[in-house]
Amino acid sequence: MSRDEISESDISQLAAEWLARSSAGLNSSERIEYECWLASDERHRHWTETHQETRQKLSGLSSLIPDRNSEPDPDLFALPESEANRKKWFVPASIIGFAASFLVLFLFIQKPQIGNFFPADDYEKSFVAIDFDRQFLADGTLVELKKGSAVEARFDSQRREINLIKGEAHFSVTKDRLRPFIVHAGGASFRAIGTAFNVRLSSEEVELLVTEGVVGVEEASIEADLETRPSVQEPFSNRFQANQKATFSKSSGTPLASVATVTNAEVDLALQWKHEVLDFDATPLFEAVEAFNLRNRDQIEIRDRTLGAELIDGAFRSDNLAGFVKALEVSANINVEKTRSGTYRLRLRD
Numbered sequence: 001m002s003r004d005e006i007s008e009s010d011i012s013q014l015a016a017e018w019l020a021r022s023s024a025g026l027n028s029s030e031r032i033e034y035e036c037w038l039a040s041d042e043r044h045r046h047w048t049e050t051h052q053e054t055r056q057k058l059s060g061l062s063s064l065i066p067d068r069n070s071e072p073d074p075d076l077f078a079l080p081e082s083e084a085n086r087k088k089w090f091v092p093a094s095i096i097g098f099a100a101s102f103l104v105l106f107l108f109i110q111k112p113q114i115g116n117f118f119p120a121d122d123y124e125k126s127f128v129a130i131d132f133d134r135q136f137l138a139d140g141t142l143v144e145l146k147k148g149s150a151v152e153a154r155f156d157s158q159r160r161e162i163n164l165i166k167g168e169a170h171f172s173v174t175k176d177r178l179r180p181f182i183v184h185a186g187g188a189s190f191r192a193i194g195t196a197f198n199v200r201l202s203s204e205e206v207e208l209l210v211t212e213g214v215v216g217v218e219e220a221s222i223e224a225d226l227e228t229r230p231s232v233q234e235p236f237s238n239r240f241q242a243n244q245k246a247t248f249s250k251s252s253g254t255p256l257a258s259v260a261t262v263t264n265a266e267v268d269l270a271l272q273w274k275h276e277v278l279d280f281d282a283t284p285l286f287e288a289v290e291a292f293n294l295r296n297r298d299q300i301e302i303r304d305r306t307l308g309a310e311l312i313d314g315a316f317r318s319d320n321l322a323g324f325v326k327a328l329e330v331s332a333n334i335n336v337e338k339t340r341s342g343t344y345r346l347r348l349r350d
Contacts, residue, residue, distance in 0.1 A: 008043070015047035016306060054310065054332065123155040129167070132273065134295065140174040141181065142297060146273050155179070168200040170211070170274060172297060186250045191216040198271060205257065206248045209270055210240050217246065217256075243267060276318040282311045288324075289346075296321045298342035307334070307348055 018034055026034060038045050123138040129145035136142055137153055139160060145151065149167025153160075160176070162169075164185040173181045175194030183190045185199050186206040195213025199206065208217065217238040238256065240246050243264070249257045262270075276295070280288050286308035289300045295318040302308045310332075316324045325344045329336050337345045 006041075008047075011041070011043050012047045012051075013306065015044060015051055016309075019048065019051050020309065124153065126150070126152040132276070139176060139179075142172040144170040144172075144274055164199055164201050166201060168198065168273070170196070170198040170271060172196045172212075186248065188248045189218040191218070203250075205250055208240060208246045208248070209262070209267065210242050210244050211267060211271070212242050214242075215240050217248075245270075274319070277315055278318050279315045280312050282313065284308065285310045285312055285328075288312055292318070292321050292324060295319070298344070300325065300344045300346065303345050304348045307346060 014037075018037065021030070022034065038048065125137070127133065127135050127143070127145060128150045129147055131147050133145045134142065135145070137160075138155055141160075143151065143153075143162075146168040149169055150165040151169055152163045152165065154163075155161070158179065160179050160181045162171070162181075162183045164183060169183075171181070171183060171192070173192045173194050173196065181192050183197075183199055185201045188206050188208075190197065190199060190208055192213065192215050195215060196211045197213075197215045198209040198211060200209075208215065217240065238246070240259070243262055244259065245262050246259045247257045278288070278291050286302060289302055289308070293299050298321055300321070312328075314327065316327075321344070325336055325346070328334055328346065333349045335347045335349050337347075339345065
């Protein structure tokens with residue numbers, strides 16, 4: 001094959017493969033072969049140096065991240081007001097071009113099947129969190145369990161019910177207007193159609209914190225056994241909105257002990273147990289993406305064959321998916337598209 005018959009794309013991929021092999025270590029014969037390959041065509045060295053620059057830029061992501069003990073700087077990742085609703089973000093012209101990666105790889109992260117899927121048979125499941133745990137239920141509802149917590153779930157054609165046996169859990173509920181979602185904890189029952197809320201059960205009280213939407217509460221004492229508990233279909237006696245916290249006494253004659261309106265900062269503090277720090281040190285991008293996808297409802301897809309193997313450094317809060325994507329965008333020549341479903345699609349710019 002003549003020099004002109006080898007495309008730039010083929011050379012880029014070969015250069016990426018050589019860099020990956022050299023990172024793992026070359027023996028003496030492989031080192032000679034590599035040097036001969038570099039010397040045989042000036043384009044070989046050009047693409048090799050381009051990939052090396054790319055790796056260096058991605059390794060600098062850590063400089064964009066705030067101290068891990070502090071909240072992310074909102075100005076760091078904010079878009080200009082006029083561009084807030086744009087679906088595509090573009091790298092400024094001053095950013096050095098991002099070529100390709102050091103290993104040929106195609107990665108398509110499949111978003112979990114969330115939505116109107118319900119099993120034909122009854123669904124029963126119990127979860128005990130040895131450590132922090134995240135579970136998607138049969139309807140797509142996300143349950144996040146604090147360490148040491150336990151829940152049991154029972155779904156059928158009429159109802160979706162959860163019994164919080166102990167500990168604390170946050171629920172991001174999939175909408176199903178025909179089957180209300182009800183969480184029982186202590187003597188209270190919390191009902192939502194499609195919303196998000198946190199329930200904490202202690203020896204003396206039950207605490208509800210609504211993080212999204214509206215939650216109805218029934219204070220009447222209900223047996224803990226899901227077998228004997230009737231489905232709750234009537235309107236609930238109390239309703240609480242986002243950023244409201246309600247505490248219920250398990251022993252008092254007046255179950256509703258207190259109601260308070262809380263700030264977003266107070267909500268974040270109360271739910272701090274949910275947020276891990278993801279620390280990447282020469283981590284392939286596809287592994288970092290997988291770590292975020294496992295911890296977030298919104299997802300990231302890598303849509304370029306050579307992008308996923310790039311090595312990155314940095315520390316991010318696990319819930320700061322948008323910040324992670326924005327850091328990638330401003331550090332490299334990546335196109336970012338956000339779909340209506342909330343998925344971020346990453347591609348190399350042409």
